[in-house]
Amino acid sequence: MSQFIEALFLGLIEGLTEFLPVSSTGHLLLVGHFLGFESTGKTFEVLIQLGAILAILSVYFNRLWAIARALPYDPDARRFAIGVLIAFLPAALVGAALHGFIKEVLFDPWIVCMTLIAGGFVLLLVDAMPLSAGYGDATKFPLPMYLKIGALQCLAMIPGVSRSGATIVGAMLLGAEKRAAAEFSFYLAMPTMAGAFAYDLLKNYKILSANDASLIVVGFVAAFASALVVVKTFLGYISRHGFAPFAWWRILVGAAGLAGLIVYG
Numbered sequence: 001m002s003q004f005i006e007a008l009f010l011g012l013i014e015g016l017t018e019f020l021p022v023s024s025t026g027h028l029l030l031v032g033h034f035l036g037f038e039s040t041g042k043t044f045e046v047l048i049q050l051g052a053i054l055a056i057l058s059v060y061f062n063r064l065w066a067i068a069r070a071l072p073y074d075p076d077a078r079r080f081a082i083g084v085l086i087a088f089l090p091a092a093l094v095g096a097a098l099h100g101f102i103k104e105v106l107f108d109p110w111i112v113c114m115t116l117i118a119g120g121f122v123l124l125l126v127d128a129m130p131l132s133a134g135y136g137d138a139t140k141f142p143l144p145m146y147l148k149i150g151a152l153q154c155l156a157m158i159p160g161v162s163r164s165g166a167t168i169v170g171a172m173l174l175g176a177e178k179r180a181a182a183e184f185s186f187y188l189a190m191p192t193m194a195g196a197f198a199y200d201l202l203k204n205y206k207i208l209s210a211n212d213a214s215l216i217v218v219g220f221v222a223a224f225a226s227a228l229v230v231v232k233t234f235l236g237y238i239s240r241h242g243f244a245p246f247a248w249w250r251i252l253v254g255a256a257g258l259a260g261l262i263v264y265g
Helices: 003-017 024-035 049-070 075-097 099-106 109-128 143-157 163-173 178-207 210-241 244-264
Strands: none
Touching: 003 024, 003 049, 003 210, 024 109, 024 244, 049 075, 049 178, 049 210, 075 099, 075 143, 075 178, 099 178, 109 163, 109 244, 143 163, 143 178, 163 178, 178 210
């Protein structure tokens, strides 16, 4: 399979999984491992996430623009903007401090498989819990709650945990309704993933070749297209069905990955 077809396939996987609680990075690392796809400095897996971010921006543009316009005179808009910033800071600090360790040690298919399986059982447990939901609007969580969700997002530095899974489950455990929890996960993804993109590009742009850039562009476009479909449908789905399908998918993929690693290495 040519590198460009592989990049297209991996981009589609990124977009389809980025906003689901199944770990897009975990899927990319596992599929890339078995395809033999090696990106320079493991930048491809990070940089194509910007395509998924643009998908959110295109869907949420009017709402985000309304919040931005209201900032000078609306205290609720300012409070929400501060809340997103507060939630973003833990991942920004931890990601910058542990960037090398994360890529050199944690980007490992064995770790991915184990965290996929463990995370699947966590989702099943949370789905069965009788949680009380007191917050139905993602823009009106208490400020300490935003910080706690941001701290939980740091768990997703471990590939296979899932950034969206950590933030959605965290918000629900803190009292958010499913839809509000998923929606805030979308909002928080924008600065988090844009920051990861900028930091990784700054660290690695000198070692990227023209071929690397071409592969990233292919993956970027594919991620945008597939993420657009997910963003438009996921909120409604999770509100009605919960996490069980995603939990079992994680367990299946993790188990299949372990079997593949044992047999093929």
